[in-house]
Amino acid sequence: MARICVYLGSREGNSPAFRQATNQLGRTLAERGHTLVYGGARVGLMGELANAALEAGGEVIGVMPDHLVEREQAHFGLSELIRVRNMHERKATMAANADAFIALPGGIGTLEELFEIWTWGYLGLHEKPMGLLNIDEFYSPLLTFLDSTVSHGFLASPTREMLFDAPSPNELLEVLEAQL
Template identity: 85%
Template sequence: MSRFCVYLGSREGNSPAFRQAANALGTALAQRGHTLVYGGARLGLMGELANATLAAGGQVIGVMPDHLVEREQAHFGLTELIRVANMHERKATMAANADAFIAMPGGIGTFEELFEIWTWGYLGLHEKPMGLLNTDDFYGPLLTFLDNTVGHGFLAQPTRDMLQDAQTPKALLDALEAQL
């Protein structure tokens, strides 16, 4: 059906809920007939998500710059691993291969990817649905901050509303699929 780009950590984090959510999301993507597009690593939440998608019979496209193949330990068991020259090409390739975007818990790379794709949507460069998988209330403080930003007049409510959020993979996929 659709291709879902998922941004998430190359580390597992310190809560088992994060791994469980990655597994549940990967399984749900495959069961719903969606293809996963992600950063291509075999470690951390990235590896968990890819392995769960593959184990459930799904297709997985990884995108990784050459300079990170060793550092992030590329997953060579994917349906397709696209090697690119740099991070800019990685993000553009992931976006071009996606119909929707999800951010799971992660670090600065995840945040940077999320905010860039959201900004691209705001600027009209795409009209693809975007959402946060708010596992274990990981994104709760960010959501409060974004609502505060609206309250202070620096972010318009329609722009804030572009970013969906849900606590379970099922709820988030339902919301994003409704916008496809």
């Protein structure tokens, strides 16, 4: 099956829906035979996702720069923890180990990873599907903004259409799996 890279927060956010959907995604990835690739932390939504996938019998690969191993409290119970030198290597390693990408709620790091991998797709550096898990409409304002960039002529419709979105893990995985 596929290796799915998930970008998400090292914090839990303030809605129980974020944690519930994150746990559901972790379990669903494992149940469908996918390997989870993520940032390697044991805290926040990152830890929730990894633990849910592991508890469901899934394979989980974490990628974390040496300088964040202590700071982000690396998860040492993973199937594999890949330590890299810096954030650039982290993102490149995660991308190289993934067949598809999902962004869950998160902060600036999550958004930065999402936009970089989307840009790489736009530039033809990969043809892997990408999607947003729009839990509790977290990403709805961003989706409205992105649609606005199309209507204002700064983003082509085919580029916008590269980024899928769905409100539930099952719906998003079905869309991404159809693209693999």
